Amino acid sequence: MRIARFFVRRDSICAFVTLLVVSILAAGCDDRVTAERAPVRAPRAQSSATVTGADEVFATIDGVEITLGSVTSAVTAGNSSPSVFAFSAETAGVLTVVVRGQGDADLLLDVTDSLGQRLPKGRSDQDLNDDGGAEQVVVTIPRAGDYRVEVLAWGAGGPFDIAAGWISFPALGRDPDPDGLPTDATELVPGTPIDDQIDPSSGDLWDWYKITAVDAVVVTVLTEAPEGDLVIELYNDGEFGDYENRSDQDLGGVNGNESMTVQAQAGQTYYFKIAPAFESGQTIPYRIRVGIM
Ligand SMILES: [Ca+2]
Ligand SMILES: [Ca+2]
Ligand SMILES: [Ca+2]
Numbered sequence: 001m002r003i004a005r006f007f008v009r010r011d012s013i014c015a016f017v018t019l020l021v022v023s024i025l026a027a028g029c030d031d032r033v034t035a036e037r038a039p040v041r042a043p044r045a046q047s048s049a050t051v052t053g054a055d056e057v058f059a060t061i062d063g064v065e066i067t068l069g070s071v072t073s074a075v076t077a078g079n080s081s082p083s084v085f086a087f088s089a090e091t092a093g094v095l096t097v098v099v100r101g102q103g104d105a106d107l108l109l110d111v112t113d114s115l116g117q118r119l120p121k122g123r124s125d126q127d128l129n130d131d132g133g134a135e136q137v138v139v140t141i142p143r144a145g146d147y148r149v150e151v152l153a154w155g156a157g158g159p160f161d162i163a164a165g166w167i168s169f170p171a172l173g174r175d176p177d178p179d180g181l182p183t184d185a186t187e188l189v190p191g192t193p194i195d196d197q198i199d200p201s202s203g204d205l206w207d208w209y210k211i212t213a214v215d216a217v218v219v220t221v222l223t224e225a226p227e228g229d230l231v232i233e234l235y236n237d238g239e240f241g242d243y244e245n246r247s248d249q250d251l252g253g254v255n256g257n258e259s260m261t262v263q264a265q266a267g268q269t270y271y272f273k274i275a276p277a278f279e280s281g282q283t284i285p286y287r288i289r290v291g292i293m
Contacts, residue, residue: 069165076105076157085149085164086114089141092173096165097149099124101133103158107151109135114146115181116241120205120279133160142174142203174203182240182271185210188221188290197285198228198276206275211290213264218293221272225256228284229277232260237269248277256286 074083089095101107111122119142124135132154141147151160179186185208186194196207211219223230229250233243251257255277262270276284 069163071161071163073102073159073161074151075159076107076151076153082150082152082157083162084151086146087149088144088146089166090144091168091170092143093141093169094167094172095139095141095147095149096137096167097139098136098163099133099151099160101131101158101160103133105156105158105160106132106154107135107160108154109137110148110150110152110241111137111139112148112150112241113181114148115183116148116239117181118241119147133158140172142172143176144173177204177206179207179209180205182208182210182235182273184208185271187211188272188288190290190292193287193289195285195287196274197283198230198274199283200276200279200281201283206273209272209274209288210269211264211272212269213266213292216266217264218261219264219270220259220261220291220293221288222291223256223258223274223286223288224254225284225286226254227256228282228286229255229280230258230284230286231275231277232258233273233275234260234262235271235273237271240271243273256284 076083087095095111097109097111099107099109106125106127109124110118112118119139122137122139124137126135128134128136149164151162178184180203188194188209188211194209198204198206209221211221213219221232223232229248232247234245236244245260245262247258247260249258251259260272264270274286274288276282
């Protein structure tokens with residue numbers, strides 16, 4: 001039975017330099033506003049392969065075939081370059097991915113949607129048994145579509161073993177969240193507050209908003225939520241894998257009250273993701289507003 005179609009993409013980044021820069025930036029800021037960020041991803045080349053059964057090839061890297069249910073060796077090539085496996089699920093299901101580093105590299109494993117947004121429970125940097133390269137995830141794939149598995153490294157990369165398993169499970173399917181993708185973000189308008197909520201029980205895990213600056217202005221986004229703990233994450237257009245800035249300041253001692261200020265450039269669109277601070281499952285009603293100076 002045809003299960004899914006997988007592709008591979010790889011590229012080069014310099015995670016060490018990124019870490020250094022982020023560390024320097026973070027040292028000069030409120031640590032609750034600028035939190036730890038993963039190595040930044042760069043554009044990738046890609047090749048592809050097709051899955052037609054559980055024992056078939058699901059991806060290739062430089063001609064090395066990767067088979068569902070079998071262990072394959074791969075390398076985060078060069079200077080901390082991630083290996084990126086893009087796959088196309090044909091149903092909802094459960095994806096299991098296991099990575100074991102073969103050197104000293106501290107690896108990370110991410111499962112994301114097609115825009116690079118990490119899925120719930122989609123990251124592993126747990127360093128199993130105190131081994132920085134030992135990572136694994138079991139991730140619910142909520143519906144048919146395109147997704148990615150990324151193996152990154154803090155600092156230098158290296159060789160690793162990887163294996164993946166797939167369970168087609170259509171009953172786990174969920175309807176799309178209407179504002180669950182940055183491409184479906186709601187436009188923020190100054191003077192017009194919006195009342196919305198996060199409702200994980202109905203698949204509403206987070207909300208996306210955006211604003212486009214017509215001039216060079218200062219944009220401030222505020223949330224108010226009397227119950228529940230929210231964060232605001234700022235993303236630049238087209239870079240939805242890692243946030244540019246994050247607010248979990250709990251203003252005035254209220255966990256859902258946050259603010260994010262951006263020195264906006266004319267013509268640029270800025271994206272704001274309102275999300276729970278924790279995957280608690282709690283419904284969190286909130287009001288969001290934007291001000292421009
Ligand atoms: Ca790790
Ligand atoms: Ca939503
Ligand atoms: Ca908060």
